[in-house]
Amino acid sequence: MKSIYQILLVCFIFAGFIACENETKVCDQTLSNNLHTHFKRDSALILTDTLMPWVTAYALGRDTIYKNQALTDMYFQLSPVDDSCRFYVKVDSTAVADTITFRYSRTKHFISPGCGFGTYFNLDTAITTTHTISYLQINNKSVTSSNDTHILLYFRVQQ
Template sequence: MKKIIILLLITLVFSSCEKDDVCAETTPTTPKVVIEFFDAANATDTPKNVTNLKITAANFTSSIIYNGTNKIKVPLKTFQDNSVLSFTLNGSIDPTSDDNLDEITFNYSRTESYVSRACGFKTTFLLDSNTPVLLTPDAANWIQNIVVVKSNIENENETHIKIYF
């Protein structure tokens, strides 16, 4: 009798769930900007791995670390029309004396669209046509050039930005 009651309760709980109660991992949500790294010394588009790259947003203490890859995905701020990110080469290892920080500003407009009750809203980005990505110059920039490949950031299936170093 106890087993029957438990089965009835389980059936009741799961039968009241609707499709929109769970956001499936395959549901497209707010995309990250896809950045691919290339060798600046090579005239062709030769991918180049970054090593010990630390990315930190302005006014944030936590960072994202990338190591041994030539393609990364970085989140942009969904509550304002720009994101200032510090790209620190050798930033994830000690000592910090060889760290090389380059600051990049991403300028964009945002569009929000409703996905579902469980997933909420997603934001897509359109990089500004006049000043989409700005590298703050300093005496020792490790980033040599930034190229916008795709201004519409609607998914993570394609490269949006190329960085040459």
């Protein structure tokens, strides 16, 4: 009789771990709302999507996000405790690096009792140096999902 209770106890504990693991995955996906940036090439007033061959990007003073990767899009994680972030972006091994500064406001939103609160961002300003990036366009100021394209980065065509 005592062993049946022990087996049932182990089964309940195991079921609890499985339930928590699934909620953790849901929370991670729900909390992920990175700023999505898409690359465009500007050539004689013809705009085309472009693949940058050697992208390196990192948050200034923080970790590397991308290192020597061929990309058409980048995703930046904005700080939930600061109102601005700066990023180093180099799109080709021979190009001069640019910096991009994002200024935004933050709003907490309730997700669920298990997940807690997340942060939505409202992009106010985006500033870039123009070594390789010609200009940027804010496409969507509300950063509530990584599925939306928030920023378009335009690059000049090298002759």
